[in-house]
Each structure stands twice: as C-alpha cells, then as structure tokens.
Amino acid sequence: MARITVDPITRIEGHLRIDVEVDGGVVRDSWSSGQMFRGIEIILKGRDPRDAWLFTQRICGVCTTVHAIASVRAVENALGLEIPLNAQYIRNLLVIAHALHDHIVHFYHLSALDWVDVVEALKADPAKAASLGESLSPWPGNSRRQMEAVKAKLKEFVDRGQLGIFANGYWGHPAMKLPPEVNLLAVAHYLQALDYQQKANKVVAILGAKTPNIQNLAVGGVANAINLDNESALNMTKLFAVKDLLEEVRDFVQQVYLVDVCAVGALYAHWLGYGAGVTNYLAVPDLPLDTKGTQFDLPGGTIFDGNLAGAKAFTSFQDAYFRDNVEESIAHSWYDGDWQRHPWKEETEPKYGDFDPNGKYSWVKAPRFMGRPMQVGPLAQMLVGYATGHELTKKWVDYALNTAGAVAGTKLSPSVLHGTLGRHLARAVRSAVISDLAVKHWGLLAANIGKGDTEIFTPFEFPRGEQQGFGFHEAPRGTLSHWVVIENGKIKNYQAVVPSTWNAGPRDGKGQKGPYEASLLGNPIADPKRPLEVLRTIHSFDPCLACAIHTVDAQGRELSKVRVL
Amino acid sequence: MAPERPEGGAALVLGLGNVLMGDDGFGPYAVRLFESRYETGPGVSALDAGTPGLDLTPYLLGVSHLVVLDTVRAGAPPGERVLLDRERLLALPRGPRVNPHDPGLQETLLTLDFAGRLPPWLLLVGVEPVRVERGTGLTGAVRRAAHEAADEAARILTGWGFEVHRREIPLAPDIWWEKGRREPPAV
DSSP states (O other), X not given: OEEEEEEOOOSSSSOEEEEEEEETTEEEEEEEEEOSOOOHHXXXXXXXXXXXXXXXXXXXXXXXXXXXXXXXXXXXXXXXXXXXXXXXXXXXXXXXXXXXXXXXXXXXXXXXXXXXXXXXXXXXXXXXXXXXXXHHOOOGGGOHHHHHHHHHHHHHHHHTTOOGGGTTSOTTOTTOOOOHHHHHHHHHHHHHHHHXXXXXXXXXXXXXXXXXXXXXXXXXXXXXXXXXXOTTSBOHHHHHHHHHHHHHHHHHIIIIIHHHHHHHHHHTGGGTTSOOOOOOEEEOOEEEOSSSSOOEEEOOEEEOTXXXXXXXXXXXXXXXXXXXXXXXXXXXXXBSSOOEEOGGGOOOOBOOOOOOTTSOOBSSOEEEETTBOOEESHHHHHHHHHHTTOHHHHHHHHHHHHHHHHHHTSOOOGGGGSSHHHHHHHHHHHHHHHHHHHHHHHHHHHHHHHTTOOOOBOOOOOOSSEEEEEEEEEETTEEEEEEEEEETTEEEEEEEEOHHHHHHOOOOTTOOOOHHHHHHTTOBOSOTTSOHHHHHHHHTTOOOOSOOOOEEEOSOOOOOEEEEO | OOOOOOTTOOXXXXXXXXXXXXXXXXXXXXXXXXXXXXXXXXXXXXXXXESOGGGGHHHHTTOXXXXXXXXXXXXXXXXXXXXXXXXXXXXXXXXXXXXXXXXXXHHHHHHHHHTTOOOSEEEEEEEOOSOOOSBSOOOHHHHHHHHHHHHHHHXXXXXXXXXXXXXXXXXXXXXXXXXXXOOOOOO
C-alpha cells in the first residue's frame, strides 16, 4: 500500500491537494482537499446588494463573469425583478463568449498535455499528419505546409535545450499513447487556439466594457446603452464585430476542438472505463429567452445513479425543486461545528486544523442535493440535455460519438460518457452547442433592437424588511449558485456554492465521498512517482478552486510536490 | 525633445493580484494609481487584470512592451520593491507540471515564448507582501510601494520611448473595493 500526496494539483488558481492510497497499481482510497480559505461571504456582509457582483467577480480571476452573473440574478430573484429582453440576450452572449474562451483554454493550454506527448511530435511525418487532419475536418489549418512549420518551430524550441512551457511534463510516460502525427496536430492546434481564445475574449471585452472583470452589469439589467448610430453606445459596428468573432470561434470549436477531443479520446479508448465516480448529475438551465427566466436554451436538471430515464428538469429561475434541495455539510471541512444546512441558513466560521483524513481535512464544504453528492459540469449538462431530449445537445453528442467511434473502429453509446474522457468530450460538445447558440442569440438581440426596443434596465427600490434570493448560472465548470439574504437594503448573509465545491468537496456527515474523490477509485497508477493518471482524472473536471491570489515566487521554492509514502 | 513612441510599439501596464486578499491587491491598486496620475500617448494602455491565470494570454498578444505590477516572494523585507527582468522571469524554477506555480504569469509568458509571441520588452515591478489574507486594503508599507511603483512604471515607459505625462492635477484613483473598507484581520 502506497500513499501518494499531490499538492497542489490545480494548473490554475488556488490550491488543491489530492491524497490517494494505491495498492497493486490501483487507487483504493482518496481525499480531495482545498488548501485555502475563501471567505467572500464575510467580505460582503453589510454591503449594498447592488455592489455584490463587483466583489464576487473578484473571488476568482478565471471565473470572473460567472460570479457577476450569478450575483445579479440572486439579488433580482430576491426582489422579484424581470429583466428586459435586451439585457438577457446581452448577458447570454457574454456568458457564451466567456465559456468558449474558458473551454478552449482548458483543453489546449491546461489539460491536453496530460494526453499529448509534445516531444513525440518531433517524430511525426508532417504529410501524414496533414492528411489525417484533412480526413477528419474541413479546417483550413491542417495543411502539410502548416504541419511542417509547426514541427520546425518545435524542433528549434527543443534544440534550444529547454522545453519552456512544456518542461516538467511527463514526457515518455508509459501512459502516453498517441501516434506522433496526432501529437503534432495537437501542438499545431495548441498554437492556433491562442488566437481563437483571444477572439472569444474580444466579445467579452466589447459587450462587457472591460475584461477581465466586466463592467456592464447592473442589478435589473445591463449598462450597455443601445443606440445604433452612436459611437459610444452598443451600435451597428460593435454588433457586427461581435457576430464575426463569434462565427470564427464557432468554426474553430466545431472543426478543430471537438474533432481533436473525439480523436484523442478514441485513441485512448482503454481509458473509457475510468473516472466515473459519482453518477448523480446536476445542471441548471441557462440562456433565458424571456424576461422572467422561464424558458431557456440550455437544459438543466438532475440525474441520480446514472439513470438517464429518471432525469428531472429545472424549469425557471424561481424553481423550488432547486431552491429547496441544496445544502452544504461541514462535517469534514475546517469550519466550526458539524452541520448540514441550506445556504440561506449557513454561517461561515473558519476553524483551521491539520489534515486529518478521518476528521476535517479541507476548506471546501461538501454541497449536497437531496442529501446526495452531485457531479456538476459540462458532462452533467450534456447528459441532462440528452435525457430530456434537448435537440442541439442530441445532435452534437451523436456527432461526437459517431466521430470518435469511427476513429476507434467501434460503435459508442452515451453510456461511455460517464468518466474521465467523457468529461472532456462533453466539454467540447457543450462548446459546439453554445457556439451554435451564440449565433442564434446574436440574431435574437439584433431582431429585438430592430423592432425598436432599446430597453436595458428595470428600475427598482429595496423594500424594508428581509428578502431572500438565489441566482444560478451554468458556468464553464458547472452549476454555480449565489444565495443572498437582504435586510433593509443591506446584505445580511451571502453564500456562493460554486462548481468546484460540488466536485472537489470532501466527504459529508454520512461519509459519502465527493466527485473528485469517488472518480479516482480504481484509476490505474503505472508509476507512483509520476501519478499522471491522477492528474488526468482530476484535470478532466477542469479544477479551479476559487481562492486565487497572485504572487510571483522568485525564490524557487518547491511549491508543489508529489510525495510517496 | 518629446520622446517618440517606438515604431508600431504597444505598451501595457498590467496590474495582477486579488483585491479581496489584502496586499495581494498591490498590482490592481498600483495600476489604478498610474492611470489617475499619468496621461499617456498612443500605444500605451493600462489594465487591472486581477488573477486571470493562463487566461492572461489574450491580453499580451500584440504587446511589445510590458510592465507587470505584482507581488513577489523574493525573500526581501516585507514592503520592499523588487524588480525582475524578462530573462529572470522566464528562468524561475518550476515545480512538476501539476503545479500552477504562481498562478498564470510564468506559464503565460512561457506559452507566448513557445508561440514566438512574447513581448520583447518586459519588466516586473513587484513588492514583497506583508499580509496576504482575506479582506480589502493594503498594509501601509505596500501602499507606499504601490505609489512608488506607479511612478516607476511611468519612468520605464518613458525610457522605452513612449509618451507619458504626469497630470497636473491627478484624477481620483478608482479603488472601488476600498469603499466602506474592512480591515484585514489582525495577523
């Protein structure tokens, strides 16, 4: 029995520590621990609810927009506000552009290196790589000339004697299996992806007035004045710039990102059995189509025990099934006490202790839905959509399974999605879905403005007394909900139940493991000193613990470690 | 003679850090001081980017001259300013790849380096933090360093040949997160 500690494991923002017990080359037990206290709730107490979104989008530097959106929705919910259509559409376009940026970065720049051996790409035949790429996709960026250029660039880089961004990777690890040509295609797309994530980000900048940390939101709507002929307002030029950018990003997502994930997944088909863990899924509907939030373009709901036939949908921003069934447990978290409570009733009393695998071992709380741990993220949303007959989801899930099946030479059914590779595939499928919806919602906004509607804001006043509200958003990493209690116009209590809390949370009072923990059980470990397989499964969730600080370390201290005991 | 903008150059003064985590808010604070204090010519922009991790890359594409304002752990006395150049930043030792390390900046620079798109001119003006803990507001020493860093950024840009002029009357800096400020808890 070996005990492996990987600390920290997130490739971005904040600290996640994973401990696994390995026996016979297989993970037998696991713990997921958040190593930093967040405490946004404490910062917000007593503030004006109209300012909350400015602060919440600073919780995490990667998930900025999503916390802003969830926050204004929570306050609007508490006040019973309806939001003008233009504001909904503008928010929807922001949400989509942010998510596309995020998903592209996650795959190419944060997690592809778990599967792609960059050094092996030097052995590739550029002509073969090009013909493989061109057989899979109409993308113009797969030509032989381009493959030759990327290979030459990579060679020059490696010949310099330092691998730069690719240093410290697990090159030559026995679990790396891709043919050199696929590795080369992936490196080429890694470089191209830089430009497409920038295009997605430009949409956020145009509509959000600034990025990162958008400035155009307001409780009650948005602050984008609409005037097609005014240079400083949201005008024709800006609208068409947004459309062009969204279409370019859509083509990259549908012709490159999704195809790459299908191909890489198919070539690692032996991994299809790993990483399922918790097969209860939770997603919330998003991209509202009306002022109240009762019709949506993205599906949400619950699935328990992997039973797609029993999926139950959430139907509105006021949904009582969602509102009444979320709780958080602190049985194994570093907070004072041992309770499981609804977010409106929570207290945040930090009480740090040591890492105790049998007691408290994480700053992350353990959220539960009807008492059950739930997996959140693109996989949850795609499964809920598939189960409830959401057409766009079905179209792209089927496309992905057919494409991957063709490469693997076998027929794949949606049941293969439960697991590590399925999370990557679902994220790419979701990107394809929302990039179609990007163009649709641009059209809805343009048509609504064309009708002469320039409404962007619903005025309101805070009533005396106490109001409770909740706002949810299906963020890139999954279901995000903000819960606010307002008293006489001031924040009395505020809780953010974030996607990585659902997934990275510790055991609860009943000893039920969280999704990260459960997903590691049964994972193979070829080399305990280089636990690549642990990283593959955890990275497939797109971990991001919302607790970022930013400090450059110029002393060269070893900041992360793999300890084998 | 007024200095001229380097031909085709694009300069960015970039503040990094979390305004909700005490002294980690140094970068955003300093960049907003810079904006309030200086008027800049063409090709110069300033950005409080928060803590974007690798999401920083799109903001640096097309930038030729970069000044980063950020906290640094260099073993210097808390509150002291630290200057790091391009070579030093790229060469900082990194842990195994599991590591976000300092979240983002170094990985962003290395990613751009591989793509051949790293800003050729790059300096980091940092400060050794005193207190990085939940709560808005800088400690006195880091606040002083932020004022100095804003001026330092202006001097660096001028040295590179960009137009930067001190405003006769500075604007009010937009430090919105300190309105109704709550002190970080005692150490």
